Amino acid sequence: MKIVKFKAGLGNQMFQYGFLRYLQEIYHINPIKIDITYYDNEKYRKYWNSGIIQFDLSVNEAAIDEVKKYKPLAWNRIPGTTVYRILTKLEYTINHRCYFEKNRAYVDIAKYLSCEYFDGYWQSWKYLEPIRPALLKEFQPRRPLSEKTRHFMNQICNKNSVFVGARRGDYLNNKYAQNHYGACSLEYYAAAIQYMCSKVSDPVFVFFSNDIEWVQKNLNADTLNIQPGQIIYRMNQDVCSDFEELFVMSACKNAVISNSTFNFWGAWLIQDDEKIVIAPKQWFKDGSPIDIIPNSWIKM
Secondary structure, eight states, rough: EEEEEEEHEEEEEEEEHHHHHHHHHHHHOOOEEEEEEESSSSHHHHHHTTGGGBOOOOOBOHHHHHHHHHTTTTTTTOOTOOOOOOOHHHHHOHHHHTEESSSSSOOOOOGGTTOOOSSSSSOOOHHGGHHHHHHHHOBSSSSSOOOHHHHHHHHHTTTEEEEEEEOTTTTHHHHHHHHTTTOHHHHHHHHHHHHHHHHHSSSEEEEEOEEEEHHHHHHHHHHTTTTGGGGEEEOOOGOOOOOHHHHHHTTEEEEOOOSSSSHHHHHHHHHOOOEEEEEEOOOSSTOOOOHHHHHTTTEO
């Protein structure tokens, strides 16, 4: 048996599930269970309740005793605390049954199959592409989407729609996120949208953001040099849930994404083989290595 740790929000959980399925499909490893003790902390529980459990997936949760067996030092510590960081670092230094992802770059996991516990974000398209057909089938909602969401998806499905993701919020207000990620620049969006206009006939740009008022003020017909009728803003009152917004994004034909795993999945789930996806060439502001953007996507 092996265990894959799950942590953080929906986009990250989808990568972790993708890695789990990669182990199963490519290396025929079974059983694999998931460690969700990260969400035992009330502060983080909301990310599980609004996360991957909304997909119609079959996963087996590891029991506490099973987690403790592989990770005896840090299994019950509160994520983000100094004690947690110290014990986790110690755990993965001396405990060779655990593999801890050192950064977000692709890892040839075949070298580490002797490990029994895997802790990482696994944000590489290389884990996903070999199992894309399986993931597209599995990343389906457990319950029907709301009528409001389905109505909007029907409205855009016959347009040459381009979803534009602008993540701000925590990327500006959280010190770590501000230093590590950083929000994409206005110049990035202007260049990406002009490129889309040169490649897509009569494009309609659908904007998604956790700061939609800022987007309306700074990314509009005047600043982007396009027609007002080419822009749709997903206002807060239009949004039923982040989970449903993922499917609205994937209903578009093309994408301009921010440096966000949520945006990544919205674009990755678009099933049009001719789709154009533009992504920021600098994913991390601090230059940390990552291998998230597929070769077929355009980096700007």
